[in-house]
Amino acid sequence: MSQPKPEQLVQIQYGPQPRDWMDPAVEFRKGTFCYSALAKNLNYLGLPNARDWQPFDEDWKLPPDWKRIILDGMKERLEKFRSFRLFMDICVRCGACADKCHFFLGSGDPKNMPVLRAELMRSVYRRYFTLAGRLLGRLAGARDLTEDVIKEWFYYFYQCTECRRCSVFCPYGIDTAEITMIGRELLNLIGCNINWVLEPAANCFRTGNHLGVQPHGFKDSVDFAVDELEELTGIRVDASINRKGAEVLFIVPSADYFGTPHYYTFLGYLALLHEIGLDYTFSAFASEGGNFGLFNSHEMIKRLNAKVYAEARRLGVKWILGGECGHMWRVLHQYMDTMNGPADFLEVPVSPVTGTRFEHARSTKMVHICEFTADLIHNGKLRLDPSRNDHWTVTFHDSCNPARAMGLLEEPRYILRSVCNRFHEMPENTIREQTFCCGSGSGLGTDENFEMRMRGGLPRANAVKYVHQRHGVNLLACICAIDKATLPPLLEYWVPGVEVAGVHELVGNALVMRGERPRLTDLRGEPATQAEAVHA
Amino acid sequence: MESKELIGEAWFERVLRAYPPQGAKFLGTEPDPFRNPAGHTIRQALRTLLDELYQDMDRDRVTQALDSLMQIRAVQGVAPSLALEFLFQLKEIVRAQAGGADWDLMNGRIDDLALIAFDLYMKYRERTYEARANEARRRVFLLGRRLMADAPPAWPERGGR
Numbered sequence A: 001m002s003q004p005k006p007e008q009l010v011q012i013q014y015g016p017q018p019r020d021w022m023d024p025a026v027e028f029r030k031g032t033f034c035y036s037a038l039a040k041n042l043n044y045l046g047l048p049n050a051r052d053w054q055p056f057d058e059d060w061k062l063p064p065d066w067k068r069i070i071l072d073g074m075k076e077r078l079e080k081f082r083s084f085r086l087f088m089d090i091c092v093r094c095g096a097c098a099d100k101c102h103f104f105l106g107s108g109d110p111k112n113m114p115v116l117r118a119e120l121m122r123s124v125y126r127r128y129f130t131l132a133g134r135l136l137g138r139l140a141g142a143r144d145l146t147e148d149v150i151k152e153w154f155y156y157f158y159q160c161t162e163c164r165r166c167s168v169f170c171p172y173g174i175d176t177a178e179i180t181m182i183g184r185e186l187l188n189l190i191g192c193n194i195n196w197v198l199e200p201a202a203n204c205f206r207t208g209n210h211l212g213v214q215p216h217g218f219k220d221s222v223d224f225a226v227d228e229l230e231e232l233t234g235i236r237v238d239a240s241i242n243r244k245g246a247e248v249l250f251i252v253p254s255a256d257y258f259g260t261p262h263y264y265t266f267l268g269y270l271a272l273l274h275e276i277g278l279d280y281t282f283s284a285f286a287s288e289g290g291n292f293g294l295f296n297s298h299e300m301i302k303r304l305n306a307k308v309y310a311e312a313r314r315l316g317v318k319w320i321l322g323g324e325c326g327h328m329w330r331v332l333h334q335y336m337d338t339m340n341g342p343a344d345f346l347e348v349p350v351s352p353v354t355g356t357r358f359e360h361a362r363s364t365k366m367v368h369i370c371e372f373t374a375d376l377i378h379n380g381k382l383r384l385d386p387s388r389n390d391h392w393t394v395t396f397h398d399s400c401n402p403a404r405a406m407g408l409l410e411e412p413r414y415i416l417r418s419v420c421n422r423f424h425e426m427p428e429n430t431i432r433e434q435t436f437c438c439g440s441g442s443g444l445g446t447d448e449n450f451e452m453r454m455r456g457g458l459p460r461a462n463a464v465k466y467v468h469q470r471h472g473v474n475l476l477a478c479i480c481a482i483d484k485a486t487l488p489p490l491l492e493y494w495v496p497g498v499e500v501a502g503v504h505e506l507v508g509n510a511l512v513m514r515g516e517r518p519r520l521t522d523l524r525g526e527p528a529t530q531a532e533a534v535h536a
Numbered sequence B: 001m002e003s004k005e006l007i008g009e010a011w012f013e014r015v016l017r018a019y020p021p022q023g024a025k026f027l028g029t030e031p032d033p034f035r036n037p038a039g040h041t042i043r044q045a046l047r048t049l050l051d052e053l054y055q056d057m058d059r060d061r062v063t064q065a066l067d068s069l070m071q072i073r074a075v076q077g078v079a080p081s082l083a084l085e086f087l088f089q090l091k092e093i094v095r096a097q098a099g100g101a102d103w104d105l106m107n108g109r110i111d112d113l114a115l116i117a118f119d120l121y122m123k124y125r126e127r128t129y130e131a132r133a134n135e136a137r138r139r140v141f142l143l144g145r146r147l148m149a150d151a152p153p154a155w156p157e158r159g160g161r
């Protein structure tokens, strides 16, 4: 037989066959899904159907009555959450959301269009909860609930970072993230959950933070940071833990005192709060701002969030200050008050330095550190030397939750413009409310899911690349702990040469502290580029 | 030059066939580079490659174009053969248009592109491994720092990277 010519070889049809979206079969390819939750974590949290299984197994070992459980669960939630029923009913499939999801943009997979992602559940809703669907079946866009549908839900509801970008564009305000949340809740009922969500949740339940750091470990970390800050600035700060009677309880995401580049932001907080003399304390039991319950179920959000108020009460503080975290603020703004509030035992936050009363926080009693710092700067209470950040050309990534769930758009920008000289925005349709997700939020930032994360992060990285090439941007600032963990690998892949930092790291660099010795380095310990100006 | 443009369009269309039809439609039509980064990058890169194939095969330009394509394809869950398929698709299209010596020249040039592309694909696969390893390191950064607390302060090495 003669050798086939190259052009004959390529006659093979590689392209995917056009498929009906109703066909639920999915392929669990390595790199594109998260591993299942370990049985020990389910047991710890008292969740059902703990067992050994993986998404790529043929048999998911569902409970025998899994179908009834899911349908009952749907029924219950349709009654409990009016929004859920509305979202199931009112979509007109106009397609305005279709091309707004970063996972769709990075993968080209139509089931990552928000409208289709929601349709995966809506079709089941129609089949079992509407007359037309019961009678007409597929004709009415209804599908039977099968094991394959469960697998498909798992695949696509854990391929949505609950970023809510799509909801910004929906004329009816349908929030696909909420549908994803319900989807994950239902999957939870039959034990289909991922470890990257449940392990942090279990840890948080046990020790008060996602990493499972125990109180003495927490203290070690804080002490270590205090030592290092002294080495860098010559100033010894007092960072108290569990101190009763402090005015303010300060809650940060645990990555701030464990991971990098978060840690430098932590140093920035310590420097700032010392300089203004805030009477604050950390809690070793509510040592986590984040809330992985958000990626699991409403019940779990409530359980984990309750610790924050419990500790505020125990320590007898007046109000709560929160660090740079993403979903912590989503929980705070959208759920905390209803679930565990109102926090009547606390006072409406007032900045002891400027006298500003944070009216918007009068119910939750919790203020974002960017709001707090912006107020300090606005009132001229900080001495800042932005030239200390001259080695950075900065852009700002609006983290999904602070931007879209709490509208924190101006404060971080105001701070950045005050603490650095070189700042450039990314293109308009990629920032503020329209910001693109890091691609790894909502518990999807796992190693095994790396490829999918790179796809989902492409639109974000692409905008960073633009300002990197055009303005020489070499630092992406952000105010979310997940971002600080997941943007560095994203940029390492797509835009090498751009680093990631928290806003308060840059504040810490620029902050001129009373009695400090000349700064030879920035908070990262990298040599200061400029000759240190005299700050007498 | 008209035929070159036709070839370009046909090629772009063939490349998009690797994506499901509903996805391909958007990738192929949305012109905003920030709303449609993948589609925009693919279109730009194919244009550059085609230009160079018909001109001088400037190595820097073709490498850059192939680089941007491979960067995307290396994380789109496809085998290397599939990631490089677009070059062989071009052969089919060009062959229908060109004959004789022209075809031999083009054929050879496309083979050259394939070799470069394969190296780039591997470069990006390796980059995913490095980025994963570095990510794991960053997560427990402070643990390492604390254990090394007595080590002399070699600041740059103790930095974030």
Ligand code: SF4
Pocket: A090, A091, A092, A093, A094, A095, A096, A097, A098, A114, A115, A169, A170, A171, A172, A173, A174
């Ligand atoms: S924009 Fe809203 S109404 Fe339109 S398809 Fe999307 S979810 Fe449905």
Ligand code: SF4
Pocket: A100, A101, A102, A103, A112, A113, A114, A117, A159, A160, A161, A162, A163, A164, A165, A166, A167, A176, A177, A180, A437
């Ligand atoms: S919430 Fe975000 S990730 Fe989920 S469908 Fe909408 S745009 Fe996509």
